[in-house]
Amino acid sequence: MIEIVAWICGIMLSLGAIACVIRVIKGPSILDRVLGLDVLLLIISAGLCVDMAVNRHTDYLLFVVAACTIGFVGSVTVSRYVSDKRNA
């Protein structure tokens, strides 16, 4: 049963990740790209969690905790330095 769940989750996560990559490529502004990369990191963490559940181990737990804790630093840093050049 868990194998079927793994297939379904894998397909859904892959489609979500592909959509994020398309948004990162297309994105009209750098903020859209940062948002897409943020969601991509979340999807990778979710995939690691599903892998831990399917294969019954806890090897990736530290990465998931770290990604949840400091994953916001990238988008905050990028959006901090995006400014309106006409008013600056």
Next chain:
Amino acid sequence: MDMFLDILVAVLLVLGCLMSLIAGIGLLTFPDLLTRMHAATKPQVLGFLLIFAGLAIHLRSWLIVPALIVAWAMQLLTAPVSAHMIGRSGYRTKHAKKETLFSDELHQVLDEVSAAPATGPIPVAKPSRAERRQGAPGEAD
């Protein structure tokens, strides 16, 4: 009991991954930065809650529950920070479509700030100390 828990784990994991799929679809189809931000927060809170619950139940272990709670709580704390910064930059660089907003209170505040002199203080509605002193009778000298 084991069968019930297995079905519960399957439902939780599939729903959690569905949130990621919804976020991807929303990122592709929504027209605007602010609406895309709305879609991007779906897996951050609810998706991770479902996936972590499914993982902890499937491993049948209380040992990893504190780590998962820490991860989820940090996600809950840091998601508004990045959302605030992205929204702020998006608004000020005109990437947010303002004609789609129903109410825009930040516009008025930004107009007041940009109308003030460049190095002066930001004007506030409260009267300053000098004005209050002038307005009060008998305290002029």
